[in-house]
Amino acid sequence: MHHFNMIIDGTPVSSARLIEVANPATGRPFATVAGGDPDHVDQAVAAARRAFPAWSGTPDAERRRLVNALADVLEAHMAELMELVTQETGKPLGGLNQVGSGMEVGGAIAWTRVTAGLDIPVDVLQDNDDARIEVHRKPLGVVGSITPWNWPLMICVWHIMPALRAGNTVVLKPASLTPVATLRFVELAGAVLPKGVLNVITGDADVGAAMSGHPGIAKMVFTGSTPTGRHIMRSAAANLKRLTLELGGNDAGIVLPDVDPVQVAPKLFGVAFHNNGQTCACLKRLYVHDSQYDALCAELARLAGEVRVGNGLDAATQLGPVQNPAQRNFVHALVEDARAKGARVLSGGHFIDGDGYFYAPTVIADARPGMRVVDEEQFGPVLPVIRYTDVEDALAQANASDNGLGGSVWSADIGAATALARRLECGSAWVNEHGAIQPDAPFGGVKQSGIGVEFGAYGLEEYLSLQTVKVMKR
Numbered sequence: 001m002h003h004f005n006m007i008i009d010g011t012p013v014s015s016a017r018l019i020e021v022a023n024p025a026t027g028r029p030f031a032t033v034a035g036g037d038p039d040h041v042d043q044a045v046a047a048a049r050r051a052f053p054a055w056s057g058t059p060d061a062e063r064r065r066l067v068n069a070l071a072d073v074l075e076a077h078m079a080e081l082m083e084l085v086t087q088e089t090g091k092p093l094g095g096l097n098q099v100g101s102g103m104e105v106g107g108a109i110a111w112t113r114v115t116a117g118l119d120i121p122v123d124v125l126q127d128n129d130d131a132r133i134e135v136h137r138k139p140l141g142v143v144g145s146i147t148p149w150n151w152p153l154m155i156c157v158w159h160i161m162p163a164l165r166a167g168n169t170v171v172l173k174p175a176s177l178t179p180v181a182t183l184r185f186v187e188l189a190g191a192v193l194p195k196g197v198l199n200v201i202t203g204d205a206d207v208g209a210a211m212s213g214h215p216g217i218a219k220m221v222f223t224g225s226t227p228t229g230r231h232i233m234r235s236a237a238a239n240l241k242r243l244t245l246e247l248g249g250n251d252a253g254i255v256l257p258d259v260d261p262v263q264v265a266p267k268l269f270g271v272a273f274h275n276n277g278q279t280c281a282c283l284k285r286l287y288v289h290d291s292q293y294d295a296l297c298a299e300l301a302r303l304a305g306e307v308r309v310g311n312g313l314d315a316a317t318q319l320g321p322v323q324n325p326a327q328r329n330f331v332h333a334l335v336e337d338a339r340a341k342g343a344r345v346l347s348g349g350h351f352i353d354g355d356g357y358f359y360a361p362t363v364i365a366d367a368r369p370g371m372r373v374v375d376e377e378q379f380g381p382v383l384p385v386i387r388y389t390d391v392e393d394a395l396a397q398a399n400a401s402d403n404g405l406g407g408s409v410w411s412a413d414i415g416a417a418t419a420l421a422r423r424l425e426c427g428s429a430w431v432n433e434h435g436a437i438q439p440d441a442p443f444g445g446v447k448q449s450g451i452g453v454e455f456g457a458y459g460l461e462e463y464l465s466l467q468t469v470k471v472m473k474r
């Protein structure tokens with residue numbers, strides 16, 4: 001079994017306690033990682049603080065070059081990293097609509113390159129006989145990053161690349177369930193970055209909690225569940241840490257009556273089920289007009305029955321297992337709740353026998369508010385379909401959620417769909433698409449889905465503080 005170490009101050013660090021990492025396709029461990037503790041947090045923060053003056057003082061062009069070199073590292077080790085991502089998350093190498101570990105590593109490269117290319121401008125607000133006023137953007141210090149298990153490598157890249165590009169140093173903690181590709185990447189990054197600039201520690205929630213309360217960390221960027229986001233926000237108050245929180249979603253999609261159900265079904269299926277629904281901005285509630293309801297449900301159920309579920313290392317696999325047994329049990333509990341309250345399970349609704357944490361892709365008809373699968377984020381291979389007759393009512397139901405990450409409207413009438421999409425209460429609204437993120441467009445949640453945005457120039461601003469410099473001329 002491979003073992004992966006933490007990296008603190010450029011040095012591999014292990015510990016007496018080891019964490020076993022299981023492959024969800026088999027349920028068996030395939031790697032061990034060091035089980036870090038709050039002392040390691042102290043060491044990593046100290047190393048990052050020592051590295052900060054030189055890194056933040058590095059000429060901008062050189063930092064840009066080094067971030068680009070990290071993309072080269074990802075590219076050179078793409079096959080190895082893809083296999084590690086598949087082993088730890090269960091997601092296929094290719095997968096449904098090619099949303100698998102190939103996309104995860106490919107996306108990590110693309111996001112890194114776009115971030116390397118971003119400018120950090122100086123704004124001139126005034127330059128006259130009285131004074132010159134410039135607004136400079138300065139790095140914050142040490143950034144703490146905590147990542148979840150669904151897209152571990154890509155989300156770590158989303159956090160660390162803008163942090164580094166801006167001149168911050170980083171302490172990173174991946175999810176205990178999926179630390180492996182991240183540890184390997186940070187090990188490889190050691191060939192590019194000065195020591196102490198990027199540190200990674202593993203461990204359980206106590207490590208994450210120690211980071212969020214740590215006085216030496218200036219900002220936390222966190223992607224994960226809303227309850228954990230609240231914990232982090234509370235602890236961060238101790239030293240007024242800056243926060244970017246990318247939290248849970250329960251994205252709604254509204255299908256307008258002019259859509260051809262057979263034509264739209266594969267697209268809807270893909271955006272709901274890729275990565276087994278374990279993506280923050282997957283389509284998680286589908287509102288369909290009464291006139292197409294039965295036809296669209298039947299088509300979605302047919303697709304769910306045909307999709308190939310299996311070990312992600314097998315090239316034919318479209319959907320892998322659920323990432324962990326607790327999540328599979330949770331998903332099943334939501335399905336059982338819906339069944340008990342009168343919903344019709346058109347496909348799936350059960351575990352798949354054998355090793356691993358497989359769950360049959362599930363389409364639920366006659367879903368309605370009051371069922372947990374509608375009211376809560378399922379984060380699994382289950383799609384509830386809700387019937388509506390009045391589009392204003394569908395919009396009201398879509399917005400009647402504490403979450404506000406993404407949402408979509410599906411129609412042949414682009415003008416009407418866009419007008420409706422603008423009224424969705426969410427950070428990203430798509431027309432005839434869902435979850436279509438890209439590295440130059442801001443992405444983030446409103447309401448309980450988070451604070452702040454990531455990506456592009458908008459996201460980079462979150463890793464910088466503004467300094468106004470006024471030079472008098474008289």
Ligand code: NAP
Pocket residue numbers: 146147148149150151173174175176177203204205206207208209212223224225226228229231232245246247248249279280281377379405445449450
């Ligand atoms: P989670 O349970 O909140 O865990 C996320 C990370 O937080 C893990 O590294 C975890 O460490 C750590 N953690 C747990 N308790 C902590 C504490 N008290 N203080 C500090 N850190 C702590 O989330 P998850 O189950 O891994 O991820 C699924 C959730 O993430 C879903 O709700 C999904 O929608 C959301 N998500 C959001 C986005 C977005 O961009 N908005 C993207 C992806 C996922 P351990 O693993 O060691 O427990």
